[in-house]
Amino acid sequence: MRKQIRLSGSGGQGVITAAIIYAEAAVAAGMEAVQSQSYGPEARGGASKSEVIIDNGPIYHPHVSVPDVVLAMTQKAADKYYGDLHPEGILILDTDLVPEAPDFKNIIRVPITKIAIEQAGKSLFANIVALGVLTKVLQLVDLDTVRKAVAHRVPPHTVEANMKALQLGYDSVE
Amino acid sequence: MSKARLMQGNEACAEGALAAGVRFFGGYPITPSTEIAEGMAKMLPKVGGKFVQMEDEIASMGVVLGASLAGKKALTASSGPGISLKQELIGYAAAAEIPVVIVNVQRVGPSTGQPTAPSQGDVMQARWGTHGDHPMIALSPWSVREAFDTAVMAVNYSERFRTPVILLMDEIVGHLREKVELPEADEIEIYPRRQPGCTPAEGYRPYAPAEDLVPNIADFGNGYHIHVTGLIHDETGFPVGSPKVTREAIDRLHTKIEIARDEITHVEEYCMEDAEYAVVAFGGTARTAYEAVLAARQKGIKVGMVRLITIWPFADQAISDLAARVKGILVTELNYGQIVNEVERAAAGQCPVELCAKYDMTIFEPEEILEAVESLVAGGNK
Structure with missing residues (x-):
């Protein structure tokens, strides 16, 4: 059942936090999970990538080799990180921030950042909207478990807004 | 839960x-x-x-x-x-x-x-x-x-x-x-801070070795007189310019650990029961090496992994024993080649030792180690 997931964007968009929360949810659901990350020397604005591997059995080599799902939150990230995607894999793009979609069969376009700003209230929630999208697309961990993982990690006074962002992301995909 | x-x-x-x-x-x-x-x-x-x-x-x-x-x-x-x-x-x-x-x-x-x-x-x-x-x-x-x-x-x-x-x-x-x-x-087993076995009045010598050659030095502030220096010192803790004291001090520093070497040298083996070849790895690289070993096994290659948990003191005995029972050893490390020299020294010519090194910011992919294993095996069967 091994699933290899890559979340990419630019520093400050929160893709690493989203990856950690998803991995935490998978562990809470009884699965094995490893999460790793890489980013450039600049903390904000540079390329940012985080990978999650989920399995029922032990995971040794910690990096994704052939991703099943790639999420790209910027054009640069999309261009850089979709190349080794499994031919039957899924590429999730932020509609507005990735205007030129790569030439790939299975693409899901969601206006992630737009939803965060217009419906969740702040661009800050884009990563949690994205997490909702991932939860729906992956069908690996149920939404309720992801909800608990989000609530556990975000500041208490933002739980409600984050729950809304998660639901918006989840509902944005058929 | x-x-x-x-x-x-x-x-x-x-x-x-x-x-x-x-x-x-x-x-x-x-x-x-x-x-x-x-x-x-x-x-x-x-x-x-x-x-x-x-x-x-x-x-x-x-x-x-x-x-x-x-x-x-x-x-x-x-x-x-x-x-x-x-x-x-x-x-x-x-x-x-x-x-x-x-x-x-x-x-x-x-x-x-x-x-x-x-x-x-x-x-x-x-x-x-x-x-x-x-x-x-x-x-x-x-x-x-x-x-x-x-x-x-x-x-x-x-x-x-x-x-x-x-x-x-x-x-x-x-x-x-x-x-x-x-x-x-x-x-969890915890080793407590060692304490002196006598009172300050009894002519306490802080650097006098206990039975295991390690001194029971009192902690500062407990009423004991202690002198601490990086100069070579005798049992009082004060420097002494004597060849005999110098030799004994350096001997003891080494021997206190050497006598416990077997106990503190931790090594783990994977798929080694019938292995004809072995990968030696440590730290994060061993995770990738193990996946490569599993992939090689799928291809019918009898290879296992020996993982060093204790790096120093080096696992001389384990590697010597290993070299005596396999046809070749592959050392994988994320550097230009360091532990490979220790493995070669311990193997002492009993079997070929090859290096799979990487030093380009990226970690190994399992395929890279698998290829190196296949190359080692091909060389061994020549």
């Missing part, structure tokens, strides 16, 4: 040190080790411990030695550039027999190198980074759980042998998050 949770290697290292009784941390932040300092900063005040961020890495090393002499189990953590700065005082700890644990979460060097890409290039620095004849204990974990376990071991060994211990982590394990279940406090 299961206690399983997602945890980072650096976090687990801090948890392990705390569980082993560390109550003082002095340090200066550097990626990829900073989460250890962050963990200690959060946890130490809750258990009555102290966290101090010093002005630099040298001062960080000095302050943990002071805290240790005053009776607190002490920890510092850094990466290559910081570890280089700490070397003089690591030697001081070896000479003055001050228990302390230094975590090195390795990144690409030399110098500031490639911040903060993974590497295992500090293997020989861990052994010989400080000058002079001195023993060294260094441990290298391959998982988040083992980061906890080796942190406990490192603290215990530093206390038992009164010696600096290097926890040689790498960025792979330090920054990796994975599912982990930590042991309960009552499942």
Whole structure:
């Protein structure tokens, strides 16, 4: 059942936090999970990538080799990180921030950042909207478990807004 | 409910040190080790411990030695550039027999190198980074759980042998998050701070060795007169310019660890029952090497893995025994070739030893190690 997931964007968009929360949810659901990350020397604005591997059995080599799902939150990230995607894999793009979609069969376009700003209230929630999208697309961990993982990690006074962002992301995909 | 949770290697290292009784941390932040300092900063005040961020890495090393002499189990953590700065005082700890644990979460060097890409290039620095004849204990974990376990071991060994211990982590394990279940406090064995066996009035000699050749030096502030120096000293702790005392002092520093060598040299074997070839690996690289071994097995290659948990003292006996029973050894390490020389020395020509090295900021892919295994096997069957 091994699933290899890559979340990419630019520093400050929160893709690493989203990856950690998803991995935490998978562990809470009884699965094995490893999460790793890489980013450039600049903390904000540079390329940012985080990978999650989920399995029922032990995971040794910690990096994704052939991703099943790639999420790209910027054009640069999309261009850089979709190349080794499994031919039957899924590429999730932020509609507005990735205007030129790569030439790939299975693409899901969601206006992630737009939803965060217009419906969740702040661009800050884009990563949690994205997490909702991932939860729906992956069908690996149920939404309720992801909800608990989000609530556990975000500041208490933002739980409600984050729950809304998660639901918006989840509902944005058929 | 299961206690399983997602945890980072650096976090687990801090948890392990705390569980082993560390109550003082002095340090200066550097990626990829900073989460250890962050963990200690959060946890130490809750258990009555102290966290101090010093002005630099040298001062960080000095302050943990002071805290240790005053009776607190002490920890510092850094990466290559910081570890280089700490070397003089690591030697001081070896000479003055001050228990302390230094975590090195390795990144690409030399110098500031490639911040903060993974590497295992500090293997020989861990052994010989400080000058002079001195023993060294260094441990290298391959998982988040083992980061906890080796942190406990490192603290215990530093206390038992009164010696600096290097926890040689790498960025792979330090920054990796994975599912982990930590042991309960009552499942963890803790080596307490050694205490003098007599009162101050009885002519106490702080550096007189106990039966296991380790001295029971009193902590500062307990009424004992103690003198601590990096100069070669006799049992009183005061410097002596005598060849005999010098020879005996250096002999004892080495022998106190040598007599326990078998006990502290931890090695684990995987798929070795019927193996004709072996991969030797350690730290985060062993995770990839193991996947390569499993893939090779699928192809019918009888290969196994020997994983070094204790890097120093080197597992001479285990590698010598291994070389006697396999047709070839492949050493995989994320550097230009360091531990391979130790493996060759221990194998002593009993079988070919080949190196699979990588030093380009990226970690091994299983395929790269699999290819090297296939090449080793092809050479062996010529």
